[in-house]
Structures are given as C-alpha cells and as structure tokens.
Amino acid sequence: VSSVPDPAAGPVEYTPWLIAGLGNPGNKYYGTRHNVGFEMVDRIAAEEGITMNTIQSKSLLGIGSIGEVPVLVVKPQSYMNYSGEAIGPLAAYYQVPLRHILLIYDDTSLPNGVLRLQKKGGHGRHNGLQNVIEHLDGRREFPRLSIGIGSPPGKMDPRAFLLQKFSSEERVQIDTALEQGVDAVRTLVLKGFSGSTERFNLVQKYKFHRV
C-alpha cells in the first residue's frame, strides 16, 4: 500500500508524495515535446486546487493534498540535464521516501499520447531522468509516469524532435492523455500500485489500436 499512515508519527498522517514533472525552463522551450512533464504537473495542480507559489532549490513548487494525502508538486527550473539538482535536495528537505517520488517525463519509446506508470525502471536515455537518478544516489526504484511522444520520423535528429512543438493532431492526443493521466496519478496516490495500474498501462498501450 502506498500511502500508509506512518505509525511513529501523529494519528492521521500520510507519507507525502513528491510529484515532479521534468522540462526546460523559459519561453523558448514552452510547449515542446520535452516539456510535457510540466504540462502534466500544471494539469494536476489545477485539478487538485494546488497553487504553485513557492520557489525553493531552483524549482517552483506547491504544497497541497490529493484527498487526505499530502503532495508536493514540483517543476524544476534548472535545465533538464540538471533536474536532479532541484529534485534531490527537495526530496531530502521534505523527507519524501524514494517510493513516493513520482517523476513525470516524456518517453520516445512509446507512441504519441500513450501513458505508462511504472514502479521502477531505468533512465531510457532521458537526460533529465539520468541526472535525477544520479542525485538520488543512483537509486532507480522510484515510481514514474512516462508520457509517450513518439519517435523521430525518418533520420531526424532526436534532439531537434524533442525540442519541437506538437503538431495539431498530436496535441489533441496529448491533451486527452493528460486528462487520463491526472486520474491515474490520483488513483496512484490514493491506492498505490495495484492491479488497476497494470490494467491502466494495458488500456493505454492499445488505446489507438481500435477501429
């Protein structure tokens, strides 16, 4: 169970979750494929009524709760390749255990608009994730929500593809995916990893394979 009350602490206190979306700061990168983690975090904050109004350790964060569970919503403002510098100290300061750090990032190995929730995993050649893992003492056992953005077409440079904005039909797919993602994150925070997470992944994997 994910958010079990800690028996040592007060009567009803849930272990907090740190929900961090990865992306690059600045207008230059706003709305690009690589910044899809920011969009997801914005969506979660808006749905749950969390105001992101604090700047701490190079990131914008807001504290609030989903249901009874306290959550910390974080948008690192250090550049993508140094995301760990923002997230590592925050996790240490707010004493969030590793199993409650949910990282939201873009994934080229999934088709556009497909989500996947995992308990743990590797970095998958994602520089932001690589840096976060580095700053969490090389631990990879934190939950992650990867948002598929598709792979670069033809011989396109993958870096150029990542820093492109979505095309209009891709944007529609991403928007619906973000909506489903908010529900998934809520379920994860309240219920933890269970059979429904696996099923969510399955539904997501084959959601475009229907007539």
Added chain:
Amino acid sequence: QEEPTDSGPTRTVTTNPAFRAAHLRTAYRKPVPPAAAAGEGEALLAADPTDAASGRAVVVGPSGLSFRLPGAPFDFQFSYSEAPRAPPLAIREPAFLPFAPPTMPRPWTGKAPLLTKEEKARRRGVRLHTPLGQETPQTVSAHGIMMEVRERRKMDLARVSPGDGRSREEVLGEPLTPSEVRALVKPHISHNRQLNIGRDGLTHNMLEMIHCHWRRQEICKVRCRGVPTVDMKNLCYHLEEKSGGKVIHRVGGVVFLYRGRHYDPKTRPRYPLMLWKPATPVYPKLIKEAPDGFTKEEADEMRRKGRDLLPICKLAKNGIYITLVKDVRDAFEGSDLVKIDCEGLNPSDYKKIGAKLRDLVPCVLLSFDDEQILMHRGKEWKSRYSKPLTLIPKVPKNNLAMTSVMNSSDEVSDANTQVAIREVLRPKMFKLWKSAVDSSLALLLDDAEANNLTPDSLLTLVEEFSVTSQAVEHSFPALLVTNGDASTDSLSAEYMNDEPETSVAGNEEGQLEQSPDLRDDEHFDVDMFERLESSVPLGSLPIDSMIERLNSE
C-alpha cells in the same frame, strides 16, 4: 486398409518416378481416404507390396503425414513440432518413404555429404608409426610401404534401433540440482556450438544432430528463430519427447537440452535419416469466407473495418515471437479486431503464425491481405477482468485543505492560530515548508505574482533567488569560543560527520534564534536539538550570552 498405389508397377520401367519428382507447383493431388480426412482414423499407404508386407508404410492421419518403419519407437515425421493440427485433405506426392534405399523404391539423386577433415585423413589412411605391441602390417603400394589403409566408415542409413531398452527415466537419472544446472549451462551460454531451429521446427534429421552433439558434450544448445518461437512450450515438449533428453534451461529462444546422467552414445537410439523432404500434404484453408460463428456479410464488414486498423506490432523476419500470444490476448481486451504487421515475412511463415494464434489465443482468422494478419476475438470471448477499469475521479476538496492552503499562501505570520487544523492534515510537511519560507530558504510568491507567471519571468526569479538562497544555505552563525576547547571540538566533529545535513542544521539553528516560540514544539526536528544538547548544555554557548546581553539592552 492398405492399398497399393499406382506408382508401384511403373517403378521397374526405365522412366523412374524419381526423375518425375513432385514439386510445389505440381498437378499431382490425390485425396486421402475419407476416414483420415475427417481426422478420425489413419490410412496406411504403401509404396509397394513388399514394403506393405514388411510393415513399412506411409501413414496419413490426424497428425499429418508420417512414416512407419518396423522396429521404430514412433512414427517418423518430417517435422515433429510444426505439423498442423488439422488433418490433411490430399497428398501431393506418391506415397514414398524418404529414407535410404532398402525402404525407398527410388534411386538416390542426392549428393553425398562432403568429407570432414578427419574423414579425409582416414581415407588417406597412412599411419606413420605402429602402436606398441602390434606387428607392422606389410602392405606395399606404389609409394612404398603403406602401413595401414582404412576405408571410410560405412554409414548404415537405414538402421532403425530404438536404443538399449532402457526407459527415459533410467537414462536421465535423478533430476539435476540447480547448482549442477548452472555449472553445466555456463560454458555453453556464449558458445555457438548449437543446433539452429528455423521455420520447419524440430525436423526428423535434427534428432540425429542432437545425438551427435551429445557424443561430445552433455548439453546441446538449441537456438530457435522464427515460427516455432510462437509456441516454445510445444517445441520444448517435442524436443524432450523425441530426443529423450531434458530441457534444463531456457532463455528466450535458446534451449539447453541435457542428455541424461546415464546416457551412452554407443547404445543410443538410431533412426534412419530422411534423404528427401517429403512434399507437404494439402491442408484445409485457414481463411474461410464465413468463419465459424459469423455470416459472410459480418466477416466482410470486419475485413473492411480492419483495413484502417493500426497493427499492434510488426514482426521481424526470423525474429523471436515469444510474447506474441500474450500481446494479442492483451490487445483483445481493448478491441475486438487485432492486426499484426508481417511485412517481409514469407507467406508460409505468417500463415503458420496465424494458424498457431488461432489455436493458442484463441481467435478467428479473417484475412492475410497486405502481409497482415487480421483476427477477431470470436463470439465466445470473455474479458479476463470482471469489472471495467475505474480510476478515482476528481474528489471534491474538503474545506480544511482549502483553508490551510489559503492561509499558508497569504498569512504566514500568524499561522499559530491555525496550527490545530494543520496538525490533522499534514503537520510535518507544512511545518517544513513554513520553516523553509521563514528561513528564506524558499521564496513565497504572492497570488498576483503567481498567477501571471510566464516561463521566462519564472526563470529569472529562480535564478535571482538561487543566488540569495545560496548565501543563506552556506552561512552559519559564528561560534565564539571562550569557555573551553572540548565543547567546540565535539561540535565541529559533529559537523564534519554529517556533511549533507550541514545546511539544514545551519537553518535550524537560525530558526532557533529567530523564533523562540518554536522551541516547545516537540515535533520539530527533535533529533537536531538532542544532538546539540548532547554536546553542549542549552544556554552555555557564547552566542547565548550575546543574545542575553542584546535582549537586556
């Protein structure tokens, strides 16, 4: 049920049927007897009367075409693992036994295998020394005295022997322990001294190859690619059954076959080799106009819909398809039609894959058009889940959370009044957040500022703030030491010990001076205070005397 075929008498004539060999596009087609075609019994077809008398026959039955020899432990087939499940409709070749001449009324038109290095040396046959205790043989040739000449060993291609009569369990002995398995498998993992299995599956002649491997080593590594990897369980079953070994390890398409503790290469079972590939019989069509359970119109409608369906995966030629069955089953959870892209595969390959999926998933095959397999999950499909997927929808926020957030954002200074409410909700995290804001480790934006934040302005804010917060993080209250050296030593040692916590420690210390009312809060980082108190009694530090003096002033 034996019936002499018409090829029997013509064999003696100079126009031998072997030179009119059947091929794939041949017009030869002979329906099998109705009992065999219905899959109920098997029909024996004999090549000629002498064969029939001695018990050699071609069997057409539910398992396809097989060959029965006297003394053989089982009926031989061209492929053991890949035979279609359906009984054949017709045969495309006169009933021949594809083995060596005694059983085969057809001259051998093939080529002898090339000699190996040892065989060449043996044929040359010159041994330059005599083994001790033997007389020198006196053979004289044109080149002088030849000491010994050996012929190439005659291979008895037609020999059938079921082995030495020991059962499979006796040969295998007691099961291997995991450590033994590891020790046996380890040297073979990265070697390619292996048996390759392709689209034909486990063929008859591979049994001989497995036994050849087993002459020299206890393990035979079998590497499988292509069609048979769809159903590895079936392949492993046939490998074990037909060779008499045991599969001790399997990773993906690589199988390690153990020969058994008491295996003896001298008394192993011997089967004749197949010198020809027998022609594949005619099987019923996989795609029907109206598949079972559907009318033709429904099927056509589904085929039309399937045209613009996205394929779930693209199969590689001679790839490993181990997860294919699971993937198709998963995809059926979401959609009733599933398509697999088989571009570049041989048509026979994707037809074989389709037939396997039909039995294993199970599903109804609709078409193989455009090198794609289109399937429907069938009428009696049942979801593996009892309930539809439900995610927790948006919950209405309770008031406590809202007020606390509001309070925290605009009035931090007199948060003491609201402490009780926050205690219930999220005491620890809120306190940490508040202390961060107080100690200017974090910057709190007001509402207007937070609302019209553009990414660029946010970035500049963060960069500006990171400079100031760096100063806060790395500045510590000075320690003036006048009392004694011992206490400072212990203190500095403490700081040295826990490097990562120094910044936090510094902040907490600053906290202690700024807001003394927090001191009685026992939740607030108790261990920090304990550590300080353990080294120095409270109020004995030089800074405390300074504060007292300032307060009095």
